[in-house]
Amino acid sequence: MVTIKDIAARLEVSASTVGRALADDPRISAAMKQKVQEVANDMGYVVNRAARMMRGVSSNLVGLVVPDIRNSFYSTIAHALSKCLESADLQLTLSETDDDRLVELRHIRELTSVNVAGIIIVPTARPHPESVRLLKMTSCIQLLRRHASLGEHWFGIDDTQALFQATRHLVELGHQRIAYIGGTTDLPTGAARLQGFHGAVAGSKAAAHVREELGAPASTDFGRDAIRRLLALRSPPTAVVLGSVQNTQGALEELHASGVSVPETLSVVGFGDELGFRWWGPGLTTISLPVSELATACGLWFIHQLKQKSANPAPYSSVSPPTLVVRGSTRAVEAANASRAPARSRQLAG
Structure with missing residues (x-):
């Protein structure tokens, strides 16, 4: 398995320089970042996500938790969100709860354990208290359904x-x-x-x-x-x-x-x-x-908040109108x- 030290040896620079270049550290020049990336690609280097998470670094994963993927609402949302998040080098991962709050809790535990960048959730009717606690520890957006205990970031339909x-x-x-x-x-x-x-x-x-x-x-x-x-x-x-x-x-x-x-x-x-x-x-x-438009707006807002790096963003709600x-x-x-x-x-x- 190719490591940062292998890339550093090829370029005859320090491992710390390579690590910073791969992390897009502003202290590293654009030219060096490009050289490091080219060599990394040539050598088949793959980022060790597990090691980064052990250091407390958020992953590029965004969890989407929905009741039933067979519902076209949720499959449309998943597709639109995935395409939107790709533009920010974020990857969507999908979890299905079948409207069971214990299944919901299990998925939330797994997602938070890998330091996801955030969780977008269509919550069950009565989320488990442990789910509420865990979601308060990460960036969470509610979609379609809104539960008071899960915060004030919500994108829904009237x-x-x-x-x-x-x-x-x-x-x-x-x-x-x-x-x-x-x-x-x-x-x-x-x-x-x-x-x-x-x-x-x-x-x-x-x-x-x-x-x-x-x-x-x-x-x-x-x-x-x-x-x-x-x-x-x-x-x-x-x-x-x-x-x-x-x-x-x-x-x-x-x-x-x-x-x-x-x-x-x-x-x-x-x-x-x-x-x-x-x-x-x-x-x-x-x-x-407007399900697809709703999901895209949710994704764009989420990306904006990540870029702002605000620990406590102001509450935000967006309500999309229906059409007969x-x-x-x-x-x-x-x-x-x-x-x-x-x-x-x-x-x-x-």
């Missing part, structure tokens, strides 16, 4: 406004029997989205007829089962609004499998704007979320009622 826009669209179309399928209110995102749903129907005729289907965690199975329960009611809803990407996917699968015509029988507003959503049936009306995208899966309730009789005879092209 979840309340997202569901307000989605539901208000249905109210303005004349729907009164509106159902909401969403996540548990144990999570701040779930509570905010439910608040937006109720805020949109407040003061309207729909307020007396709304129905909620809340589950934890959000999943395609829950979305599928919730739609079945709603359609089996004596007076089923004329419209449904979804509160997560997974719930949306499950609901759309069930509606297709059941032969329910959208929007003739049921108007649907989804959550998130997956590529397939625009092609589903008549095209899904949905809430588009109207397609063919919603229509005015009067038009829906007029065509309700033959509505189930047509299969959706899903």
Whole structure:
């Protein structure tokens, strides 16, 4: 294994000069840094990260801790963050918690043990006290979800406004029997989205007829089962609004499998704007979320803080706005009622 001493011998300089050059020490000239780097590359030198961490030097690793990488939200975030951090010679490492706070704790322990440059986390509903303690010892940014105990650096989406826009669209179309399928209110995102749903129907005729289907965690199975329960009611809803990407996917699968015509029988507003959503049936009306832009902004802010080398940066929050995208899966309730009789005879092209 090639060492700093080997490089120093080749260049006929001291090992300390080589070490400083590789660490980009300002006391070393640019010309010497270039010579050292060229020889290091030629000899196949690899930085001993373990040795650096033993000396208390932070690694170039940044931990991303998310609940479920199968959720396109988080895979999109991981991709955007990775590309952003590469520009600062930082490497993203991914951990998945499945919304289990003990798994979350294990990952946080591992990340802090290797002196990561920082941790970007979508926290569980109730982080373990030890997780809170460890995260306070490193640079930590919360993403999407926000937990008061984990600090005040947060990048998120206006979840309340997202569901307000989605539901208000249905109210303005004349729907009164509106159902909401969403996540548990144990999570701040779930509570905010439910608040937006109720805020949109407040003061309207729909307020007396709304129905909620809340589950934890959000999943395609829950979305599928919730739609079945709603359609089996004596007076089923004329419209449904979804509160997560997974719930949306499950609901759309069930509606297709059941032969329910959208929007003739049921108007649907989804959550998130997956590529397939625009092609589903008549095209899904949905809430588009700037997930990639949010992740990039988070990464750029994190890089800026590292360069500033501030021990206690001022609290920072960034809230990105959602956008309602109207397609063919919603229509005015009067038009829906007029065509309700033959509505189930047509299969959706899903």
